Amino acid sequence: xxxxxxxxxxxxxxxxxxxxxxxxxxxxxxxxxxxxxxxxxxxxxxxxxxxxxxxxxxxxxxxxxxxxxxxxxxxxxxxxxxxxxxxxxxxxxxxxxxxxxxxxxxxxxxxxxxxxxxxxxxxxxxxxxxxxxxxxxxxxxxxxxxxxxxxxxxxxxxxxxxxxxxxxxxxxxxxxxxxxxxxxxxxxxxxxxxxxxxxxxxxxxxxxxxxxxxxxxxxxxxxxxxxxxxxxxxxxxxxxxxxxxxxxxxxxxxxxxxxxxxxxxxxxxxxxxxxxxxxxxxxxxxxxxxxxxxxxxxxxxxxxxxxxxxxxxxxxxxxxxxxxxxxxxxxxxxxxxxxxxxxxxxxxxxxxxxxxxxxxxxxxxxxxxxxxxxxxxxxxxxxxxxxxxxxxxxxxxxxxxxxxxxxxxxxxxxxxxxxxxxxxxxxxxxxxxxxxxxxxxxxxxxxxxxxxxxxxxxxxxxxxxxxxxxxxxxxxxxxxxxxxxxxxxxxxxxxxxxxxxxxxxxxxxxxxxxxxxxxxxxxxxxxxxxxxxxxxxxxxxxxxxxxxxxxxxxxxxxxxxxxxxxxxxx
Amino acid sequence: xxxxxxxxxxxxxxxxxxxxxxxxxxxxxxxxxxxxxxxxxxxxxxxxxxxxxxxxxxxxxxxxxxxxxxxxxxxxxxxxxxxxxxxxxxxxxxxxxxxxxxxxxxxxxxxxxxxxxxxxxxxxxxxxxxxxxxxxxxxxxxxxxxxxxxxxxxxxxxxxxxxx
Numbered sequence: 001x002x003x004x005x006x007x008x009x010x011x012x013x014x015x016x017x018x019x020x021x022x023x024x025x026x027x028x029x030x031x032x033x034x035x036x037x038x039x040x041x042x043x044x045x046x047x048x049x050x051x052x053x054x055x056x057x058x059x060x061x062x063x064x065x066x067x068x069x070x071x072x073x074x075x076x077x078x079x080x081x082x083x084x085x086x087x088x089x090x091x092x093x094x095x096x097x098x099x100x101x102x103x104x105x106x107x108x109x110x111x112x113x114x115x116x117x118x119x120x121x122x123x124x125x126x127x128x129x130x131x132x133x134x135x136x137x138x139x140x141x142x143x144x145x146x147x148x149x150x151x152x153x154x155x156x157x158x159x160x161x162x163x164x165x166x167x168x169x170x171x172x173x174x175x176x177x178x179x180x181x182x183x184x185x186x187x188x189x190x191x192x193x194x195x196x197x198x199x200x201x202x203x204x205x206x207x208x209x210x211x212x213x214x215x216x217x218x219x220x221x222x223x224x225x226x227x228x229x230x231x232x233x234x235x236x237x238x239x240x241x242x243x244x245x246x247x248x249x250x251x252x253x254x255x256x257x258x259x260x261x262x263x264x265x266x267x268x269x270x271x272x273x274x275x276x277x278x279x280x281x282x283x284x285x286x287x288x289x290x291x292x293x294x295x296x297x298x299x300x301x302x303x304x305x306x307x308x309x310x311x312x313x314x315x316x317x318x319x320x321x322x323x324x325x326x327x328x329x330x331x332x333x334x335x336x337x338x339x340x341x342x343x344x345x346x347x348x349x350x351x352x353x354x355x356x357x358x359x360x361x362x363x364x365x366x367x368x369x370x371x372x373x374x375x376x377x378x379x380x381x382x383x384x385x386x387x388x389x390x391x392x393x394x395x396x397x398x399x400x401x402x403x404x405x406x407x408x409x410x411x412x413x414x415x416x417x418x419x420x421x422x423x424x425x426x427x428x429x430x431x432x433x434x435x436x437x438x439x440x441x442x443x444x445x446x447x448x449x450x451x452x453x454x455x456x457x458x459x460x461x462x463x464x465x466x467x468x469x470x471x472x473x474x475x476x477x478x479x480x481x482x483x484x485x486x487x488x489x490x491x492x493x494x495x496x497x498x499x500x501x502x503x504x505x506x507x508x509x510x511x512x513x514x515x516x517x518x519x520x521x522x523x524x525x526x527x528x529x530x531x532x533x534x535x536x537x538x539x540x541x542x543x544x545x546x547x548x549x550x551x552x553x554x555x556x557x558x559x560x561x562x563x564x565x566x567x568x569x570x
Numbered sequence: 571x572x573x574x575x576x577x578x579x580x581x582x583x584x585x586x587x588x589x590x591x592x593x594x595x596x597x598x599x600x601x602x603x604x605x606x607x608x609x610x611x612x613x614x615x616x617x618x619x620x621x622x623x624x625x626x627x628x629x630x631x632x633x634x635x636x637x638x639x640x641x642x643x644x645x646x647x648x649x650x651x652x653x654x655x656x657x658x659x660x661x662x663x664x665x666x667x668x669x670x671x672x673x674x675x676x677x678x679x680x681x682x683x684x685x686x687x688x689x690x691x692x693x694x695x696x697x698x699x700x701x702x703x704x705x706x707x708x709x710x711x712x713x714x715x716x717x718x719x720x721x722x723x724x725x726x727x728x729x730x731x732x733x734x
Contacts, residue, residue: 129592132639187640311636311637316630
């Protein structure tokens, strides 16, 4: 056996060496007392670059955006106590969307743990329910293997964030360092291959289907299976819908794509979900925003095949007939191979029905409005960027409109907080996206309420010269809150109007960026073209949009998937 | 709703217990009892969790437990033949006039008196939960001073084993 060469290093050096070994390019972070030695080691090398944010939430969202828009693992580094609590929203956001990420947190020295020391908090305890795994490393000898485990766990199986909590004295203690090449854990062995018998059953159902439907979620994006999905959908001729998290997995401009489904999904996608006879669900989890009321969904008989890496996602809200646990690309390979041996049914009648639903044109809106319609801005954004931008979003109406109107043809282009629904996600996520994709066009679609939740990161954008384009749909309301209040709370707009908004143009200028106010529909396209022509500048586009516009279709909370409210235009 | 007894092998690491307890509270699952102690392999602990829930909920419980990184194996013992035992220590009043009766009751239930004072007995009793309940019920309630129960431990019958 070859002897692995070792060297004596301190804990801080080990952290940096591990990051280098993992090929980490960027660490998003904010220094503080407990991580001073780690920052000192960062300073002494130039392989791992540090991105200094303005608030720890921004660091984690940036690492998250970096991860979502690339095939790499996002890394954040924060100090103990408030550094950690500020990071919590970011960690929970990544957890809900299964984003691979490693968060390194400083901790007070081991001898001070539990004594209510300055900037102490129970990091492992606080983050436990919002991480895939977390560890407190009390001995420097365990540090390298903890780091290796963290990256391994974060990126394999159903991905997720892993927190490594490192007390300050562990960063100064020394030991022999060697980075484990591989790690094997008896308690953690994610499956890859799907069960052959189950796959045969699934294929049989697909071959017999008269009204088939393919419904896919974030899992297809995360497992890089969109190529195989496309092959499956196109070789069978089946209709396909994507969840909010799954947009881009199947090309939105293709005619077999029915648009997004769910609470604000298209009429045709939701109708097809309810009326299909065989449903193939891939890397999706039938959540409340997707199928609405499960009892209503269960009214129609259909056979459900569910492919997912996480057994706990299967039969959680909806009973399925053929569960297949496995890594999506591996399972799809087998499905495709088996499908070739048979012939699918003639589904022309089904397509005819779908086209009738599609003819409702459920996303239409008033194109002659004198006030800027948010949908119009997004359509123009799509045209001006030729559908090839990375789009991050915050949370609310603008997020839904972006999902409906920007036709994503590629995976990892649509970056949003789907599970946790975190306002403030968009801008810092865009920083991570731009870092991962230098030279690419990155736009953050946001609203005047969301953008103010992580606004401080405009300063980070300046420091790192990130030419993000901010598309602010400014309707002076928390639009989605206002919409619910209009529909379900008798037009009582309780605290959803924001008085005393800043002058966003001056604000952008104050941070050293360019700001533009647009309040006429005729100026929208020109302003977007002008902004996107500025390749080296962040431009903050403040669009003054229609205050009364609502997102349609809408399935009210607790209602069935076909119980949609459609636009008054219909 | 039915009662399930779930056995878990878990890495003997700090925080594993709170991760499991946290999972139950976060997802609103019931815990009737939970016992844990190291196994013959000191790197692993075995846990017995008694819970109640519908079949769907119990399926989710086992799946969610399996997802925890430190958990090595999970089985629902109640899916097949199994044995469960619980230990109770019960301190009862045993003055001159109760002493004989109390001794007889302990014998009937195959309990053992493990501590004696002028006016008390401490009885050790093993059995399934129902037997311990029956013993408590059969005593004059006024004579019970203190009880402590371990919660159930369970094991599969015959060749049904839970090991790595």
